Amino acid sequence: MVPHQLFDSLSLMVVGAAVVMLAARPLRLPGIVSYLVAGLLLGPVFGLVADAEDTAVISEPGIVLLLFLVGLELDLGKIGEVGPVVLFAGIGQVVLTALAGWGLCGLLGFPMVEALVLGFALSISSTVVMVKVLGDRGELDSLHGRIAVGIFLIEDLFVLLALTVLKGLPAGGAPDPGAALAGVGVALAGVAVLMAAVVVFSRRALPRPFAWAASSPPTLFVWSLCWCFAVVAAAHVAGLSLEMGAFVAGLSLAQLPYTRDLQHRIKPLMNFFVAIFFVSLGAGMEFGGLSAMWWPVLATIVFVLAGKPLIVLPLVARFGYGSATSVKASLPVCQVSEFSFILLPIAAGAGLVGEHAGILLGVAGLVTMAASSPLISSGGRIAGWLARTGLPRWLGADKLRDPEPPAPLSGHVILIGMNSMGIQLAEALHRRGENVLAIDTDPRKLRGLPCATLHANIEYQSVLEEIGLARAKLVVSALRIEDANDLIAYRCREAGVPCAIHAVDLSVMENLLEHNVAYFLLPKVDSVPAQAAELRRLGLLPEGGK
């Protein structure tokens, strides 16, 4: 049998994460903070997870899936709209923050080269934290979300270049500028070729097989994962980061019509691996020598939390976006990236940094990751406070009118399950002028319906938020699945929305009555008059009866 250490470590990690999340619930802390705290408790504090490296490998798919999900959720057209600000702010952010970080670390006593490496490491922000927090708030596709994602993609390119240069350095020896430049050129060309190849392939080869697979949700799900890892493998062969490959894979599928359901299916898988990632990160932290470095660590934390967003703010604001958009697009950079933990050992191997750099970056990274989550979540409040100071406007904001977010669905009728009854209900209600949203897990059943449709599984809570359950006028389930109907009735009761449920049998009504169902669709009973009418039409019963 297999040694159980890895299984035990994973079990401990999920148990720890669950306990901390439950305990921290009254504080409304983001999940990432709970995971990091759980990792700290399991690792440095109680020593229950001795070696987090194995679990860190397990959690790699989480980062891949996270970037895959980001790509799936993005609209190429909308990305293009924010191209100029992303390029300017992204490049400007890395350069200016690296320089500022270099200066700060120099002031804190680090040697020049070490300070430069540290400055660059501090300039890179965590895509994982940003995507997780904005994604949980449903803001990834907002204007500020797209700008933030774009900035992070530019940062990823810089990381790629830095890794290329660092890996080419001989251990402790002098760098070869020619080789470094050649490496950078190859890396950039690789990105371009990968993106072009993937986009062409996805437009020509993917639509038909994925349309065929869409009739079976598990097949579509597994195939999309295969596509993701295939592109990741291609990126790896081309010397690019796994994350870049995953993002490109997601982007290539984003234009297909079945991606909404895919997003909901991938999210739980991603949440699991990301949780393991952050718990592993916390568990692997070492705090030896911290007491001697508390002042540099504190200064670095303040620089990252406050200084980095203030560097980005003018870069975004000068494009004239609203104050709120400018601030909310700048805030997500306020943490150190997990990439920095990869960069530093390589730099150490090349003799560029010492032990103190590791302590500084490790502790600052952990604290800023934890603190940035609630900061990003409070973006609206911070934007309001800064707007009152006039700073964003002084920097150039508020010259353009930000696009209004689309009005959320309200007063609509949600119709679940497009069997014969569901389809007839959708058509009849639509004819009566109702705003109908028809939902089914089989995209073929939604074709040809006159109303709005959604290919999704209502078992996911995120789907319920997307369809605006709490603001609906009525929910109707035509499904013949007892479990699903019980759950729909329960959720409607919790949301305070009336519902009409298809009771396939009188025996199921008892459960449903507990959930205050407003109306029962009873085809068997309701068709009795129709049966009598048919008997009269065939002359088997005299006319004039009931």
Add this chain to the structure above:
Amino acid sequence: MTGVVALLFAAGAGYGIAQRFRIPVIPVLLAIGIGLSAAGFAPGRESAEFLVEFGLAFLVFHAGIELNPRRFTGQVRTVVWVAVGQFALLGGAGFLLARQMGFGLLASLYLGLATAASSTLVVVRQLKAQQQMFQPFGRLVTGVLLLQDTATIAAIVVLAKLPAGLAGTARGTAGFLALAGLAAILHLRVLPWFGRVVRPDEELLLIVSLGLLGAFALLAKALGIPVIAGAFLAGFSLSVFPVNGLVRGQLGSLAEFFQALFYAALGSLVVFSSPWIFLHALAFAGLVLLLTPPAVAFLAEWQGQTSRSAIESGLLLAQTSELSLVLGLVGVGTGVLDLEAYSVITLTCAITMTLTQFVATDEMTWKVMHWHPGRKLNEGFAGFSGHAVLAGLGSSGMWVIKELQNHGYRVLVIDEDSSVIATCERARIACLRGDAGDPRLLRRAGVSEARLVIATLPRPTDIIKVVEHAAPAPVIARIFEEADAREVRRAGGHPVLSSEAAMRKFLDWFEKTPFPSPGKA
């Protein structure tokens, strides 16, 4: 990670093949795993065994969530008889067959137990796909699976501790019972409260569910019992409503992901060192396929199920369980089984799971019904003609009977529900207890001599049988789906679309009902 990614690609191919040829995906994944191993692309043995163990723990956990005991209240006696009877009979026969093949005593015990239980994953999937989960035989089968899974898990606990002697076995059993008690408390008290009062969001729900799995796995290890037992009990604790419904969506995609990797990894562990492995597997598969249907059908019918329900249950349960694979792994781990015996268990599983889709069908049910020695028929029946036949009465049929009787029709009811028959007998209405889709029963009811037939059966295929056998008598058929209504019409029947009737009644209610403004209900 490369090996795991290779497994994922292979699994993707497997899903495509299964969908293209409409066969169950599990045996395709097993076959692909075997192919990967033969081609040298499989992950290393350690990685494969980790995936198998982790994947199985998760899949058993996920299966446990679906096994809510409340689903089969009202059929407890039948469930117990069928579950215990099938388990004992198949287990005993499997043991004897293994001894005949030359396996040792303990190894034969493992092989017998591996043959005894049916697959929760395959059966539940089949029931859901055919929307039969909540039909009477669906509830019976779900209850049987719950009991068999529990028995198999208990057997795994005992067998894993056997090498430690009697004291060790007793300690293991006590540990299992303690963990089962904890699961029961969580199921009955803690988790319903958690779902209603805490109202977790998706992420918290996912992490708490997985935390429960992790906690039970660690407790199982601390108590010295197999992790799989802890995983099963963790899943069972979550099977209470509304938690199971809330959790299902979150865990569903993880289950799909791990299933894809698990079965492919499992296949990669199979060895074909001799042709006897395949022949032995065929023999065990034959035993399961030939013995399970009659055994289950006999027991179920003896306990009051209709012949058709009983036979359907038997055919649906004719495969070995995924827990057999765990039994095999435990056997290998304790040194009782070698890899060849484990391969026999895996192949038997693959063969019987593959054949379930072809065996558990309407056509097969009717073929077996032809061989059925007899059926309960109402002895008081005399041949009618010019009468009205009601094929299926259900809850709304009494109104139709009154209307027909008021207009001078002599009414004959065919229904499989004994309480419906009792009601008809009290009301002095002629009736036949049985399956109205059975042509022999229809002939006995004289449908072709009837003045009219009203068919309100749940399955459209049965309704079409009634239409075909009742000709030239007109058949008014209550049908839900439009596509089925077209088939009935084509066969010569007169469909009444119940979905349209329900829609019209709903619209009446909708137009008269004042709805509160959104957010103010």
